[in-house]
Amino acid sequence: MVNDRQSTEPVSLASLFFAFLKVALFGAGSGIVWAHRVAVEQRSWLSEEEFADILSLCQFMPGPNVVGIAVCVGAHLRGAFGALAATAGFVLIPGTIGFSLGIFCLQYAHFVLLQHILAGMSAAAAGLLIAAGSRMLTPHRKRWLAWITATLAFTGVVFTKLPLLLVLFGAALPGIGGTASGRPRPQ
Amino acid sequence: MTDGSAPIALTAHLAWLSSISFGGIPTVLPYVRNFVVVTHGWMTDQDFANCFALAQSLPGPNMILMMSFIGWKVWGIPGAIASALATFGPPCVLYFAAWRLWHRFRAAPWQRVVRGGLVPVTVGLVIAGGTVMAHAADADWRAAAVTVGAVVLMLRRWLNPSWILLAGGVLGGLGLL
Numbered sequence: 222m223v224n225d226r227q228s229t230e231p232v233s234l235a236s237l238f239f240a241f242l243k244v245a246l247f248g249a250g251s252g253i254v255w256a257h258r259v260a261v262e263q264r265s266w267l268s269e270e271e272f273a274d275i276l277s278l279c280q281f282m283p284g285p286n287v288v289g290i291a292v293c294v295g296a297h298l299r300g301a302f303g304a305l306a307a308t309a310g311f312v313l314i315p316g317t318i319g320f321s322l323g324i325f326c327l328q329y330a331h332f333v334l335l336q337h338i339l340a341g342m343s344a345a346a347a348g349l350l351i352a353a354g355s356r357m358l359t360p361h362r363k364r365w366l367a368w369i370t371a372t373l374a375f376t377g378v379v380f381t382k383l384p385l386l387l388v389l390f391g392a393a394l395p396g397i398g399g400t401a402s403g404r405p406r407p408q
Numbered sequence: 409m410t411d412g413s414a415p416i417a418l419t420a421h422l423a424w425l426s427s428i429s430f431g432g433i434p435t436v437l438p439y440v441r442n443f444v445v446v447t448h449g450w451m452t453d454q455d456f457a458n459c460f461a462l463a464q465s466l467p468g469p470n471m472i473l474m475m476s477f478i479g480w481k482v483w484g485i486p487g488a489i490a491s492a493l494a495t496f497g498p499p500c501v502l503y504f505a506a507w508r509l510w511h512r513f514r515a516a517p518w519q520r521v522v523r524g525g526l527v528p529v530t531v532g533l534v535i536a537g538g539t540v541m542a543h544a545a546d547a548d549w550r551a552a553a554v555t556v557g558a559v560v561l562m563l564r565r566w567l568n569p570s571w572i573l574l575a576g577g578v579l580g581g582l583g584l585l
Contacts, residue, residue, distance in 0.1 A: 245467065245468050245469055246467050246468070247467070252469075274510070275507075277523065278503075278506060278507070278510055279503065280431065280432070280527070280530070281431055281523055281526050281527055281530060282430065282502060282503055282506055283426065283427055283428055283429040283430050283431075283498075283499050284429055284432070284495075284496065284500070285426075285433050285469060285471050285472060285496055285499065287469065288472070288496050288499065288503070289499065289500075289503040292500050292503040292504050293507045296508070297507070301504070304500075304504055304507075308496070308500055312469055312472060312492075312496060315467060315468035315469060316468055316469060316473065316476070316492060318467070318468060319466040319468030319469075319473045320473060320476050320477075320480075320488060320492075322466055323462045323466055323473060323477055324477070324480060324488075326462055327458065327459070327462065327481075330455075330458055334581060337580040337581050337582075337583055337585065338577045338578075338580045338581040339458045339461050339577075339580070340454075340457075340545065340547065340551060340580045340585055341551075341554060341576040341577050341578070341579045341580020341581065341584075341585050342461035342462075342464070342465055342573050342576045342577040342580065343457035343458060343460055343461035343541070343544075343545035344545045344546055344552070344554040344555045344558070344576055344580075344585065345461075345554055345555070345572050345573050345575065345576025345577075346460055346461045346465070346541070346558075346573060346576070347538050347539075347541035347542035347544075347545050347555050347558070348538070348542070348554070348558025348559040348561075348572070349538075349558055349559075349562050349569050349572060349573070350434055350534065350535075350537055350538035350541060351538030351555070351559050352558065352559045352562030352563050353434075353534060353562070354434075354531050354532075354534030354535035354537070354538060355531070355535060355559075355563060356563065357431075357527065357530065357531045357534065358528065361524075361527060361531075364528075366528070367524075367528035367531075368528070370525065370528040370529050370532065371528040371529065371531045371535070373532065374529045374530075374531075374532025374536065375532035375535055375536045375539075376532075377536075378438050378532075378533060378536035378537075378540070379438070379536050379539055379540065385428060385436060385439050386428060388533075389428065389430065389529065389533075392529045392532060393525055393526055393529045395525075396524070396525030396526065396528055396529055397521055397522055397524075397526065398525070399525070400520075400521045400524035400525045401518075401521045401525075
């Protein structure tokens with residue numbers, strides 16, 4: 222597999238595994254930032270453009286976005302085995318640690334103090350999610366069509382009982398149709 | 409807790425939802441909640457909100473963790489593993505296939521069009537996910553105020569998200585919510 226990395230040594234599967242292990246362990250809540258730091262800044266596996274390319278692919282594909290980054294970076298460097306190594310590094314050990322800690326907390330969730338702490342954290346966590354979604358709109362905020370499709374999708378989920386696939390298509394079709402008929406934006 | 413068909417139904421449903429979660433797992437949270445809280449009554453809204461809060465505050469792949477907590481509630485450890493696999497397995501295959509196609513079509517104009525149309529949809533879905541989670545988590549106006557405060561702090565980038573979560577936990581722990 223030929224790519225335009227500076228180094229000629231092939232990246233080992235083990236270093237892919239450990240790189241994404243690091244991303245998962247340090248990147249609580251901001252995995253994308255850490256994936257960038259490790260893959261672009263620290264190891265120079267990818268150029269900025271290659272990373273941006275991967276990121277934009279992963280942000281609209283279905284599934285957990287950071288896992289997508291692991292799959293794509295792994296695939297880019299070492300093909301299918303690279304994708305497996307990076308995904309395993311991201312999921313196996315951090316997943317086991319997080320799961321054990323979480324189950325420990327959930328087992329004591331009936332204790333009043335923990336209940337109150339969890340209630341406060343879930344209220345805050347819901348806010349973080351709303352903010353993260355709003356931020357994704359920033360690059361599109363000058364397109365009124367983007368506001369309409371976002372509102373359609375939001376309304377479809379919150380105020381109707383329509384199945385997700387219907388909401389997706391109902392909001393995406395006018396969005397895609399409108400973008401196709403509009404003039405191309407300078408990037 | 410539940411009969412034997414529950415874990416299979418949950419795993420199949422999660423696998424389906426993760427395969428159409430354009431923009432990330434948070435976009436399908438309202439549908440997961442609907443399935444486990446409303447349709448099947450496997451857990452309460454508060455349980456669901458707890459799983460979410462814990463997953464967000466622990467290190468590791470948050471949304472995979474959240475689904476594994478839900479799986480654990482329904483069917484113990486096997487349920488947790490099945491749910492985690494259902495959450496990232498199908499998307500991984502899709503990511504890999506998409507990555508191989510990506511270079512072939514990266515210059516194609518339809519790709520810019522599809523992205524321009526699809527990204528705002530995922531924005532609406534993510535915000536809807538947050539709203540539904542807020543609805544599940546916010547018992548009264550004080551909890552709702554914490555949610556609004558978290559939105560503002562996060563949008564202004566004044567604080568790292570971990571501090572916002574911690575602040576929510578402290579406020580709750582002090583019995584202020």
